[in-house]
Amino acid sequence: MSQAQGYAAQSADQPLAPFSFERREPGAHDVQIDILFCGVCHSDLHTARNEWNNTLYPSVPGHEIVGTVTAVGAHVKNFKVGDSVGVGCMVDSCQHCAPCDAGEESYCENGFTGTYNGNLYGGSENTQGGYSDHIVVNEKFVLKVSHTENLAAVAPLLCAGITTYSPLAHWKVGPGKKVGIVGLGGLGHMGVKIAHAMGAHVVLFTTSANKKDDALRLGADEVVVSKNEDEMAAHANSFDFILNTVAAPHNLDAFLTLLKWDGTMTLVGVPAEPHPAPSVFNLVMKRRQLAGSLIGGIRETQEMLDFCAKHGIVSDIEQIAIQNINDAYERMLKSDVKYRFVIDMQSLKQGQTAA
Ligand code: NAP
Numbered sequence: 001m002s003q004a005q006g007y008a009a010q011s012a013d014q015p016l017a018p019f020s021f022e023r024r025e026p027g028a029h030d031v032q033i034d035i036l037f038c039g040v041c042h043s044d045l046h047t048a049r050n051e052w053n054n055t056l057y058p059s060v061p062g063h064e065i066v067g068t069v070t071a072v073g074a075h076v077k078n079f080k081v082g083d084s085v086g087v088g089c090m091v092d093s094c095q096h097c098a099p100c101d102a103g104e105e106s107y108c109e110n111g112f113t114g115t116y117n118g119n120l121y122g123g124s125e126n127t128q129g130g131y132s133d134h135i136v137v138n139e140k141f142v143l144k145v146s147h148t149e150n151l152a153a154v155a156p157l158l159c160a161g162i163t164t165y166s167p168l169a170h171w172k173v174g175p176g177k178k179v180g181i182v183g184l185g186g187l188g189h190m191g192v193k194i195a196h197a198m199g200a201h202v203v204l205f206t207t208s209a210n211k212k213d214d215a216l217r218l219g220a221d222e223v224v225v226s227k228n229e230d231e232m233a234a235h236a237n238s239f240d241f242i243l244n245t246v247a248a249p250h251n252l253d254a255f256l257t258l259l260k261w262d263g264t265m266t267l268v269g270v271p272a273e274p275h276p277a278p279s280v281f282n283l284v285m286k287r288r289q290l291a292g293s294l295i296g297g298i299r300e301t302q303e304m305l306d307f308c309a310k311h312g313i314v315s316d317i318e319q320i321a322i323q324n325i326n327d328a329y330e331r332m333l334k335s336d337v338k339y340r341f342v343i344d345m346q347s348l349k350q351g352q353t354a355a
């Protein structure tokens with residue numbers, strides 16, 4: 001065992017605070033990683049505050065991890081000490097169901113093990129995530145990071161990147177397709193960048209009129225303020241695909257009516273409370289589809305990282321010291337993120353208080 005330092009929530013109503021815990025020694029197939037940066041996903045907040053009613057405490061969130069390999073087990077083939085690597089939302093899965101066989105571990109029929117708030121296969125421990133100084137992960141769930149110039153800005157690709165890339169690829173977004181991205185937060189801004197790089201015509205829907213210029217800079221061709229009914233109506237029946245990243249309940253019909261015949265809206269945002277039920281009429285009249293998507297498999301995550309490296313895509317980030325994580329959560333709740341907070345893990349070691 002090695003001693004790890006991190007930040008944990010001890011209960012739903014307490015702020016995150018310093019926490020010391022044990023990590024296993026690397027086994028034969030494990031990679032030990034010194035964590036340099038960890039992105040702050042809205043799922044971290046949902047979990048820290050038990051908004052999905054499944055949190056095991058104490059809980060160290062964080063599943064957008066980049067760092068440097070410091071040790072490898074005897075049978076590790078693909079990584080060596082000194083490599084720059086990433087870890088996303090998963091650290092294990094059953095490895096023998098149909099989705100695992102297909103390399104789609106996020107849909108593991110026996111449940112994948114989350115990087116935090118999950119039980120390891122063959123063990124009963126609660127996994128602890130990336131708001132910490134190091135982590136030990138089976139090499140199957142470790143990703144190679146090739147664009148190392150700005151590692152902090154690569155970290156959010158491990159969740160926000162793959163969660164948007166996977167549905168955009170699955171629903172064949174590309175040239176000639178009109179694609180909507182709903183919400184310009186961590187996921188949404190990656191969705192805009194990736195859909196633009198895939199060659200689609202990208203329309204960003206936002207509730208924050210002041211994000212308009214940023215959305216155009218990030219790669220949107222058009223921006224619609226979704227509270228403006230006239231702006232919305234101008235796009236009726238015109239979208240091939242809409243990716244909805246919103247983290248709060250809202251009226252889905254406002255977006256479903258913008259899909260054209262056979263169009264699909266895929267939800268990736270997982271609000272704590274349900275959305276109002278959408279109108280069946282809006283779905284049946286044009287054979288529209290309402291779908292969901294969960295992160296992406298390890299193979300596809302590597303494909304996404306390589307795609308982003310090739311296209312020079314990283315996240316737009318605001319780097320913070322870990323001591324400021326609770327303020328960052330409050331700002332995230334106000335949609336005030338430009339466009340992903342990333343924790344500099346040096347701040348943990350140095351005990352700094354300034355951002
Ligand atoms: P985020 O950075 O907080 O972004 C969410 C955005 O949604 C906000 O920036 C805001 O954009 C918009 N929004 C917020 N409240 C709204 C409201 N009441 N009505 C309309 N729009 C609203 O969050 P995130 O990290 O991108 O995560 C988004 C959601 O995806 C979370 O629920 C998270 O748990 C989930 N998630 C799912 C997966 C998956 O695999 N399916 C993976 C990761 C995260 P505007 O200001 O532009 O309106």
Ligand code: ZN
Binds near residue numbers: 042044159160
């Ligand atoms: Zn996430």
